[in-house]
Amino acid sequence: MHQQLKTLALVVYIFTSFQLQAQVLNEPEEGHSADFTEEPGPERPCISAEEYEVMEKTLQENYLMLGLDQKAITAMTTKFAWPLRQANGLNDCSYYYITNFVDQDTTADSTRDWNCGKRTYDDHKGVDIAPYPYSLYKMDSNQVEVVAAAPGTIVARADGRFDKNCDWVSGSDANYVIIRHQDGSTSRYWHMKKNTVTSKVVGQTVVTGEYLGVVGSSGRSTGPHLHFEVSRTSNRSDYVDPFGGICNASNDSTLWINQLPYIDTGIMKVSTNTISPVFPACPQTETPNEDSCFLGGVSAKFYIFIRNQRAGTSAAMRILRPDGSVFSSWTKDFTDNFSRSYWSWTRTYPTATGTYMFEASYNGKVCSKPFRINCNLTDTKTKEGVAGTLFFPNPISTQSAIQFEPALNGATLLIYNSMGIVVQRHTNFTGSSLPLQNTHLQPGVHYIQIADGVSGTGPVKLVLTD
Numbered sequence: 001m002h003q004q005l006k007t008l009a010l011v012v013y014i015f016t017s018f019q020l021q022a023q024v025l026n027e028p029e030e031g032h033s034a035d036f037t038e039e040p041g042p043e044r045p046c047i048s049a050e051e052y053e054v055m056e057k058t059l060q061e062n063y064l065m066l067g068l069d070q071k072a073i074t075a076m077t078t079k080f081a082w083p084l085r086q087a088n089g090l091n092d093c094s095y096y097y098i099t100n101f102v103d104q105d106t107t108a109d110s111t112r113d114w115n116c117g118k119r120t121y122d123d124h125k126g127v128d129i130a131p132y133p134y135s136l137y138k139m140d141s142n143q144v145e146v147v148a149a150a151p152g153t154i155v156a157r158a159d160g161r162f163d164k165n166c167d168w169v170s171g172s173d174a175n176y177v178i179i180r181h182q183d184g185s186t187s188r189y190w191h192m193k194k195n196t197v198t199s200k201v202v203g204q205t206v207v208t209g210e211y212l213g214v215v216g217s218s219g220r221s222t223g224p225h226l227h228f229e230v231s232r233t234s235n236r237s238d239y240v241d242p243f244g245g246i247c248n249a250s251n252d253s254t255l256w257i258n259q260l261p262y263i264d265t266g267i268m269k270v271s272t273n274t275i276s277p278v279f280p281a282c283p284q285t286e287t288p289n290e291d292s293c294f295l296g297g298v299s300a301k302f303y304i305f306i307r308n309q310r311a312g313t314s315a316a317m318r319i320l321r322p323d324g325s326v327f328s329s330w331t332k333d334f335t336d337n338f339s340r341s342y343w344s345w346t347r348t349y350p351t352a353t354g355t356y357m358f359e360a361s362y363n364g365k366v367c368s369k370p371f372r373i374n375c376n377l378t379d380t381k382t383k384e385g386v387a388g389t390l391f392f393p394n395p396i397s398t399q400s401a402i403q404f405e406p407a408l409n410g411a412t413l414l415i416y417n418s419m420g421i422v423v424q425r426h427t428n429f430t431g432s433s434l435p436l437q438n439t440h441l442q443p444g445v446h447y448i449q450i451a452d453g454v455s456g457t458g459p460v461k462l463v464l465t466d
């Protein structure tokens with residue numbers, strides 16, 4: 001984690017700005033931010049020796065209290081699911097990248113990961129996974145959750161510790177959970193956000209995928225990330241590497257149910273902005289400045305965010321009209337390897353009203369986001385709902401109908417008044433229009449919440465007029 005952020009601070013952001021003539025595409029403006037993980041760093045433990053000692057003493061006491069055996073009962077059979085997920089309301093194409101693997105080289109000042117590379121640091125006993133982009137914004141908004149990677153019993157937990165560390169702070173302890181699995185192995189989830197750790201206590205059980213907390217930067221951490229560590233027993237010296245590969249000396253095969261590729265190249269997110277996002281230094285929170293509703297004909301930026309960009313690959317971008325025809329398209333050839341990167345191009349928005357799509361295709365996957373042109377012209381404001389669904393207008397007359405694009409299918413719709421009381425509830429709502437006439441809704445500030453069972457919005461302000 002440290003290496004990347006430190007390098008990031010040195011990276012020069014190349015951002016020049018010019019507006020292209022309407023709808024004429026010249027060479028795009030580009031900006032990038034990236035960092036390298038190729039070089040090994042000095043020893044920078046995510047968990048300090050003192051913190052490990054306290055942890056093991058806590059585990060001894062808790063095992064005694066729960067009547068558990070500290071040694072592995074059998075050979076290790078536990079397989080792990082991914083320990084992170086997007087919270088309700090976050091629908092990015094992806095949201096994380098791996099910053100460091102386990103160090104397989106036990107020689108001091110020497111590093112080697114499971115694939116014989118150098119994506120680790122000395123004496124690192126876990127896997128570091130960081131949200132991207134906007135890791136502090138995601139932390140503030142509770143958008144990336146830590147979940148149990150396998151079923152088991154909570155054998156230790158801590159919460160209430162400071163959670164916005166940006167460098168290694170001596171004596172800084174983390175918010176964490178440790179789970180003991182049926183075969184006696186343990187998994188550790190470190191650095192969580194303050195006051196977000198599961199309310200379950202030591203001795204209670206969790207199932208795979210169950211909420212444990214929100215990704216934060218408590219303890220020895222330089223920015224929000226999860227340190228995920230696995231041990232055959234309750235002892236840290238029995239740690240294993242969940243990734244199976246020829247340079248993994250600690251275990252024969254992968255411990256993941258689905259092991260990710262070593263280089264997991266992919267498109268993570270696309271966005272359209274008229275105001276550039278702001279990326280201040282940790283601990284300040286980023287400002288994404290994203291929107292999905294714009295005036296036609298104005299200058300805008302189109303962003304793509306990439307994980308494990310590889311030299312020699314290219315990305316293809318398209319802006320599609322409401323009828324699916326291509327409004328504009330361009331490609332970008334990459335010449336560098338970056339663990340994460342973002343790129344932007346300035347274009348002029350179309351002038352014709354409607355819902356458009358911005359999409360980027362990279363490494364066999366397409367990531368897209370709808371945006372609407374001219375919803376502001378009648379003093380309306382569009383907000384994003386479920387999985388890219390837009391609803392408009394807002395403010396809206398109680399004699400009118402809320403429109404959804406694309407249409408909702410089996411969604412739950414809740415409208416609250418300013419007192420937080422539900423004044424309209426629609427379950428299994430399907431369609432593109434919700435009439436408000438004859439529903440006895442009063443003018444004033446309301447809130448609307450949409451969920452489709454998989455994702456949803458938080459309450460979004462909805463202003464009703466006569």
Ligand SMILES: [Zn+2]
Nearest residue numbers: 046126128227
């Ligand atoms: Zn770590």
